[in-house]
Amino acid sequence: MANSRPPLAERLRPRTLDEIVGQPALLAPDAPFRRALAAGRLRSLLLWGPPGCGKTTLARVLADAVGFRLVALSAVLSGVGELREVLEQRPALDSRPLLLFIDEIHRWNKAQQDALLPHVESGALVLVGATTENPAFHLIPALRSRCELILLQAVPPEAIRTLLDRALAEPGLPANLEVEPAALDAIARATDGDARRALSLLERLADRGAITLDAIRAAGNTIFHDRDGDAHYDVVSAFIKSMRGSDADAALYWMARMIEGGEDPVFIARRLVIFASEDIGNAEPRALPLAVATMEACARIGMPESRILLGQACTFLATSPKSNASYTAINAAIAAVKSTGALPVPLHLRNAPTGLAKSLGHGAEYRYPHDHPGHIVAQQYLPDALVGTTFYTPTNQGAEKTIGERLAWWKQRLGGG
Secondary structure (H helix, E strand, O other), rough: OOOOOOOHHHHHHOOOHHHHOOOHHOOOOOOOOOOOOOOOOOOEEEEEOOOOOOHHHHHHHHHHOOOOOOEEEEOOOOHHHHHHHHHHHHOOOOOEEEEEEEEEEOOOOHHHHHHHHHHHHOOOOEEEEEEEHHHHHHHOHHHHHEEEEEOOOOOOOOHHHHHHHHHHOOOOOOOEEOHOOOOOHHHHHHHHOOHHHHHHHHHHHHHHOEEOOHHHHHHHHHHOOOOOOHHHHHHHHHHHHHHOOOHHHHHHHHHHHHHHHHOHHHHHHHHHHHOOOHHHHOOOOOHHHHHHHHHHHHHHHHHHHHHHHHHHHHHHHHHHOOOOOHHHHHHHHHHHHHHHHHOOOHHHHOOOOOHHHHHOOOOOOOOHHHHHHHOOOOOOOOOOOHHOOOOOOOOOOOHHHHHHHHHHHHHHHHHOO
C-alpha cells in the first residue's frame, strides 16, 4: 500500500508563532508586529519573500493567533468566482472575522485584484497575500496602499539547521538512520534559504537510508535556481558584475549556477549581447557580433551543447577590454533631447526632395565629405543650440584608443572645427 503520510515539510509546519524560525525581526516577542498580534490587531498584509521562507505558514498561524477564520485560495487555481463563493458562503454559525489568504497573489490580473478592493475597504475580510515577486511591479497601487507590506527574509542556514535537527526527531523517519552532521550543514547551505526544499531533500535522503555527503552527491542537483523571482535576478546581477570586473572565473561560476538551475540558454546569451555593447562597446568591436552569434546558435542548438558556446562567449567578454563610452554617450544624447526638445535641423542638413524645399534653402551649402581630403570637412552637424557639445568620449581601452586618436587627428586637421 502506498505511503499516504503528508510530506515531512507539511508534518513539521509550525503551529504557533514561536515555532517559526528565521524571521526574528518580525516575530521576536518584543517586535512591534508581534505586540500588535498579542493585542488582537491584524490588518491586511502582503507577505513578500523568496520560496520556502514561511509565507503560507505565517498566514495560517496568524489566523489562529488573532482568532480569525482562515480561508485559503491559490491565485494559480482560483479567480473572482472563487472569491465570490467565499464571501457568499460565510457560515452563519461562525461569526469570527474572515482572514482570506491568497497564495501567489501576483498571478491575479488587474481585474481580479480590483475585485478584492471593496471587500478589503469595507472590512468584510482581512486579506493576507503571499508573493515571491516585487509587489511594486505585480500588484496594483490601490491594493498595495490598503495593505501593510511585510518583507520576509530567506531562512538563514543556521535556522534551517535547527529545522533539520527538529526533523530528525520526527517519528516517521526510518530507524537507525545514518546521519552526518556535515551533511546537515551542507543541506542548510545548499538550499538557498528555502526551508521547504531543505526538508524535502532531507526526507528524500532519509528514504534512501543515509544522510551523508556521499548521499547528497548521489542525489544529483541540489543547487536551486529560481528562474522567475528576485533570487534569479540576484544571480544574473552577480554574473554581469563579474564580467564587468573582468573576473572570468566568477562569471563562469554564476553562469554555471544558471545553467545547472535549468535557465534557458538563450536568456543567458541575451544578457551577453547587452553586456557586449554596454560594457565593452568599441573597446573590442568583435564582442557584439560574437555575442549575437552565440545567442543565435543557442537558439538553434539547445542544451547541453549550448553550455560550450556560452562558456566561450563568457570568457571572451570577461577578458575583453572594457568601455561604457558608447553607452553613456547615447544616454547623454537622449538626456539632451529631453532637455532641449526638438531643435530645428540646420538648413544645410535638411532633405531637399522638391523644388519648394530647395527654394527654402534645404540642403544648400552642404559639403559632401567624400569630395574633400581625408573624406572629412569642417561643417556643423549639431543644432545651433548644441554646437560644441560632446556626447562620445572614447577611452584609451583596446580598439577605442585608436578611435580616440582618429578623432583627435580629425580635430587637429580641421582646426578644432
